[in-house]
Amino acid sequence: MTACDPPTPAARPRALAATRLVATVALYMALVAFGNITDFGTNQEFVRHVLAMDTTFEDEDLMWRAVESRTVQDIAYVAIIAWETVAALVLIAASVQWAAALRGGGFARARRTASLGLLMVLLLFGAGFIAVGGEWFAMWQSEDWNGLEAATRNFVVAGLALVVVHLPAGEDGRPAPRDSTR
Numbered sequence: 001m002t003a004c005d006p007p008t009p010a011a012r013p014r015a016l017a018a019t020r021l022v023a024t025v026a027l028y029m030a031l032v033a034f035g036n037i038t039d040f041g042t043n044q045e046f047v048r049h050v051l052a053m054d055t056t057f058e059d060e061d062l063m064w065r066a067v068e069s070r071t072v073q074d075i076a077y078v079a080i081i082a083w084e085t086v087a088a089l090v091l092i093a094a095s096v097q098w099a100a101a102l103r104g105g106g107f108a109r110a111r112r113t114a115s116l117g118l119l120m121v122l123l124l125f126g127a128g129f130i131a132v133g134g135e136w137f138a139m140w141q142s143e144d145w146n147g148l149e150a151a152t153r154n155f156v157v158a159g160l161a162l163v164v165v166h167l168p169a170g171e172d173g174r175p176a177p178r179d180s181t182r
Helices: 012-038 040-052 070-104 107-136 148-165
Strands: none
Touching: 012 040, 012 070, 012 107, 012 148, 040 070, 070 107, 107 148
16 A cells, blocks of 8 residues: 555554544644633633742742743743644644545645644643643642643543554554555
8 A cells, every 4th residue: 555545444444543533633622722712811810820830839949930920921821822723723634634535545644744733732731731831830739720630631632643643554563565566
């Protein structure tokens, strides 16, 4: 099977799974971005409290990390929304490419686009929320403004989708043989 061939019957379930998982993450990211744009204030407060570290243990050895400038907090929040929006758009494009590939081949392009979008989600939730928010700004210490569980859930779903996107094409787990006539 080449990048232009439709999937073999054995590979079709994996391609369908990849298509649906990418579309699911695309839908989720689109709804997250839409929600943050249309209900700007709710998560704005979340970001402000996390960056200000005002609901943590307020350990003097950590509090120097706090960002108290509302302007910087709001810039960070707008940057998050922009990242979510771009990730959603990339994943929507990948979903369309996967659907087209199911009909006529071209999985390499769909796989590349999906990988980019899914890596954007992994970076947002892994590096942004789990590492920076959770550890640097000690979000784990807050009873009220702790988003680590949701961030971890989103990180795992995007990671699972990325793994499925990159599963080998052959039924036995090995890549499908190349057609030497092309």
